[in-house]
Amino acid sequence: MPSYVTDANLNSYQLAFCGAVAGVMSRFVVAPLDVVKIRMQLQNHRTGFGFGSTPHAPIKYTGVLHSLKTIFKEEGIRGWYKGNVPAEYLYLSYSAIEFWTYKELETLIDGMDPEQKVPRVTKTFVSGMVAGSVATTLTYPFDLLRTRFAVQGDTKHYTGIYQAMKSIYTSEGMPGFYPGIRPALVQIMPYMGLLFATTHDMLSGALSGIFSKTAVYPIDVVRKRLQVQGPYLTNYVIQSTKYQSDSWWQCMKLSLYKGLIPSLIKVAPANAVTFLVFEETKKILVAL
Template sequence: MPSYVTDANLTSYELAFCGAMAGVFSRVVIAPLDVVKIRMQLQTHRTHFKFRAAENSDIQYSNIRQALKRIVREEGIRGLYKGNMPAEYLYLSYSAVEFWAYKELEQKVEAIDVNHKVPHTVKTFGSGMIAGCIATAATYPFDLLRTRFAVNKGPQMYNTSVTQAMVDIYHREGPRGFYRGIWPAMIQIMPYMGLLFSSYDVFAKSFKKLRDDNVLSKGYKPTHDMLSGAMSGFFSKMAVYPFDLVRKRLQMEGSYRAESNQSWLSCLMSIMKREGVRSLYKGLAPSLLKVAPANAVTFMVFEETKDLLILFKEVK
């Protein structure tokens, strides 16, 4: 049985187009929170499990509101959208590859499991997990550029085009420089995308059943898709957040640090030792505030684009 995402009569490439549209729209919504999250993640002060944080003059971004105000004051409104162009490329290409791969994987799994012995949730989890890995590997350089542009506050780094920034990274760090932090990204993305697709399938199908039973109005389907995306994104992000922070730290190493070859595990241990275990969750608040609307918009736009394509095909 196909999942809620792929139950329409659309090809993998048509779903890739739907995913690309969803990625572009979701990025526009969450860009400022993404910049705040990255700035918080890259602060190296020690944190503790306390209800009230100690005063620390080294903390530039202490909470979401203060960070937003400081960035606007020091860098203007455009500061909230630093790294937006590589991020748009990232979201467009990532979502396109992800939904294409998910459809292809689901079809292959269904063809192998002809007797339907594998639980449906396991299929959606596995397909989402592998699709996320494929999309991450294919688009990772854009993720690295997004991080470096978002952190840049001076004229010395990337105030040029995306192409020039890529040339600069290649000359200074070599081809491997485009993939700094990819291992924690892979470790993070496997459970995250698996949980995201499997939980979205559960939530979305539950809403669909309530609509089919006339408990909920069919006119609110976009809202139901948004709620399903928001809830699945929220819980999935909570589970894998420390790996996201390690990934951001490793992405910045080649930019301004000498020790640019540490592994993701040594980076993780170093953060816990120098900054405390709670530091693995720096930037969690803006990340959660970002992931809910991002996934809500992503899946809503995806489903609406999918319905529109189906309508066009029926008219033909």
């Protein structure tokens, strides 16, 4: 019983290729908004859901357009694409692993339910949830690098992917590549489950992405704040704020929805492009 995402004429590796192409294209489209979202998430002030704010530090990024203009003025167009190389690796490998795992799980579950007694939406939700968790775990170091590159100021602690990985391993060991992995998995399971269960075309991909992202967004804020702890802390974005890896509450108490607007603006085109490119690439492979 192939779903909208998979296809009976394509195997898991072909679908992984489709996912990789879709991931790369999606990342290129939303890169500037991703940088804005990350920097807004890491600012050290409270937000008031449009009813004002109680600042604990100067607010540098106050809105999407203002943030884009500020980054462009201070860092040029390259500032919009900081962290783009590890992010492209992340989106490529994440999408490939996710769609490969989804296909394998769908086949496995259908084999265990030959009479199709389990509702289709349940199968797609479970498959999407597990596929997202596997992809997140395997590609998390790229997510970490994407975040740390995106928040670098004038002082470049990390100058390249290899240098960054070597620096993190030397100063933090293997655990240094996985700060925030627990909230990341808690976030991704319902998010990807809902996304796969409700996606049937480009429009529903965009709408389901907005709904899912809003539901789990506070955990994304926690993940980003945990990712920038460690020896690399002092920069003009996070104001040297430290968060204990086992204290989610400490990370959440400043603001649960900081950076939500650029995140929502980003998630609609990101998911729309992902599923559009995925579907078109799939059609090409089927035709070939």
